[in-house]
Amino acid sequence: MGDKKTKTRDQIDQYYKWNIETMYPNEADWDKDYTRAMEEAQVYGKYSGRLGESAATLLEAFQEKDRIWQIAEKVYVYARMRRDEDNRVTKYQAMADKCHTMLAKISACMSFFTPELLDVPKEALLRFIQAENGLKIYEYVILDMLREKEHVLSKAEENLLAQMSEVTSATNDIYTLLNNADMKFGTMIDEDGDEVEVTHGRYISFMESYDRRVRKEAFEHMYGAYKALINTISTTYNYNTKTDVIGARIRKYDSALGAALSSDNIPKEVYHNLIDVVNKNLPILHKYMQLRKELLGVDELHMYDVYVPLIEVPNKKVSYEEALDIMREGLAPLGEDYCGRMNKGIADGWIDVYENEGKTSGAYSFGSYDSMPFILLNYSEKLKDVFTIVHEMGHSMHSNYTRETQPFVYGGHSIFTAEVASTVNESLLMQHLLHKETDINMRKYILNLYIEEFRTTLFRQTMFAEFELMTHEAVERGDVLTAEWLCEEYGKLNKKYFGDAIADDEDIKYEWARIPHFYNAFYVYKYATGYSAATAIADKILKEGPQARDRYISFLRTGESNYPIELLKIAGVDMSKAEPIEMAMKTFEALVNEFESLVR
Template identity: 55%
Template structure:
């Protein structure tokens, strides 16, 4: 018989979901026992929709009618949230499964129907004289539940359209979601990355889940190859993704215009009752501290012993002889220890999340990339991870559990209308967790190298969450302004501007790789307009709060837990003021960036 060449070792493939142990998967049956229970609620929502027709036109007749309408709205909204969230999370488990693609599409379609059917509500409330609404609130005790909700509607009165126009906008909701959904399918289902050789010379498939870990490699060839593999894959899709982003921005501009805002940015900010000054202050203040970023980049270049620092050299630890592989079970212990300053109740809730099926831990084929915390008023606050045993993943766990416990506190304390909190405050709880975990790890190490390694990681959190997200925010502002001026967002224009911005934020010590100009093409948050700046403001607020918690102890912890419990029962700025930070000033941003300066100085001395 002829001799055969020995078979090449198979590339490390991402495992199929069925191969993962059940204890590492979330338990969505806590929301719906099975798909049949989901179908039942789907049908119930369809039936409830018929009732909305009977309510329209009666809101101003009496306090009882107004209360009944608002109570009905809550009932149907709560159910459609359950329906939508379950279907989307089942799809996120494996985006290739047709059944859950269909359920997710059906749920989104029904969600738009609900919005359309209830679109009469706000215009009709606005047609009731304010004095009459005040009188209704005085005479009907249960209606007082909705006082803040009604005040919020009246605040935005000039931007609410007629009943008929609101209905048309609501019906267009499914079309408006198209750019985000198309990008999600490109990014999570269709795009394929090549394999590269890892440090051992074995073939490994590049995935979005593995990408950061590959960039953290001490082998520069691995970092270079992973970087090229990722961005060359996006480059092949640049025309499609540019068109998708272009129409997402056009959608934002359209909604801003029809709601009579001066810009899409101001329309977005007004949802949180945030002034334009807060957004602009962030960008301007970060610009002041860019020399500190350049100093950190220079330190990184020196510590790595490189003649030229490339974009793919930004993630690898600059302390080489520390290997921090953290298995998932160890991560659970580290996070629990790090969050002890938040008190026994907080830590016991954390354990509940760890042991009761809140978390979907490992990457599998077709699973949505990245990490998030989600869920409904009636479900646990679920967490999606793609855990890869890195220190970065430990912080991601702490981060997402911060969101989840914020949600848990809000949902168990607030009534349904106020359990959801605004994104502006959402990133505070997640980042307080990260900051406390970091302080605990720094306190417990006496090893100079481990300390330097952790300081490097802390600086990377600042770079990724404050500087990089502000760069994204500046990019978003500019691309929306270009569309508002009637300019086209071609791949060439997007790449050119993104490249300029990248150079501005990283400075003269970085060697700008052409591929980084494509980074805009892989950022899902750009399809949720003007979201990313809240990471930076949230981080600044969180650094301040974490320092108060560690320095003051119990009084600061009480203020903070009260803030978590308040959910969305007040405006974000007021909620944060109650917790102990004032985001109408630049003080929290300056305060956070001074911590960044100190970290750079300490790391310079250690290295």
């Protein structure tokens, strides 16, 4: 793949394409399944008003619901992946569009199910589970719905809230348009001497530029734009936070945090432990920042200096075949069964490797319950691409084990657990590369890469989580989130996290205004907890061997058959306690100490 011109899909060897034909060898069968899902959803209403009549009827309603969704999922996944191969093909655009209509119609046909099930007395449902063996599979689903029952309102109230949701989601829409469509960040001269527009996409590469003038100007352009609109953005965020707080009160939760954690049944201690342990370990981050200042040789370290790589990237190409070999070596601690399945998956055509014209960018793992897991890549022969393959393979192997073991109803994964499976793989690869690397510059590069992963995932996301907690608690106290308060508190938080090595950058206090995740509250902490859990699991696998590995494989088989905290305990990690985060912090400290010993 040496030439520069992007190939068309038909110019790429079949060996490097996924074997999607295994889903529908004949596309006429796709049409049949589409029609079948739509028709069967239309008659699903026959169960309306009957869920409480008998255990047998309830079981039949559950099974039929799963069966329809299983067909619909396969139909959707196939069309979506076909479109992603080349987004210019109108046939697959149309098929994917048809699927959105299908999914909406099926949801509407089944919307009676949850409220009606919750109308059946709890005692009757428990009797049904005892009486009908087939309902044992659905016991966890039923009990989980009952757990949330006290927060479900009457049908009339739920209907009102549903109608109001278009209004209550307005703040998110306003911010999205403001941030992505209306805001302009001006133009500047880049490192090649060309005048370019500053955009969200370019900003990241500007921050990694070795030209300090470029970093500084991009930083000033970016935050100057947010400063100019800070009152509008603060008002939008204030009302977004108020919506969370009022919504939680209406549904009888004790706080907005409690409401957000409830769907995964996550104890509040998980959130607080994360913030407390990270805060206790901030001196290690401060030490790294001091080291960064010394290595960059600057009198003052500014916030626009924190993303530039400290070690120049060794310019080494990694062919796809080499990448697979590196992955096999790195994931060897996961054992013969894991590696055997993975190798079979590669041979069977799980992976779509190279970029082609019209192909969806980035990377993902996808698939339906009864298909192979598939991996979309845009492989470009860089070391970071090897990490991408390993990451997506973690997701695909999670799906492979789960779908083999769990019924359809538990065949997916929550975000809380899904990111663990991908990050364990990255962690194992990182440790493998460090273990075998003899070239001192390459070793420094890998260490710095790993340290930055920790800083941006664990520390940064926890700082965001702390900010969200602060803003919601302020509104719950009856305070108003003014621009002045938000910027001042965020500025203090940033100073606390980065320490004294960082100069006082006035503009960084506006950073909160450019984080879209804040409009989906109490979400970012999952990146930090997932990273901590994965670091702890990878550590156990490497130190304890087969016993820890087998526990982890058992976890991969569980899907969504229990709450995330309970499932992670199977892998030997209890996220309701502080220990996994403390273990991750020890790993971070060891990395910083080794990096320091190599560069000083």
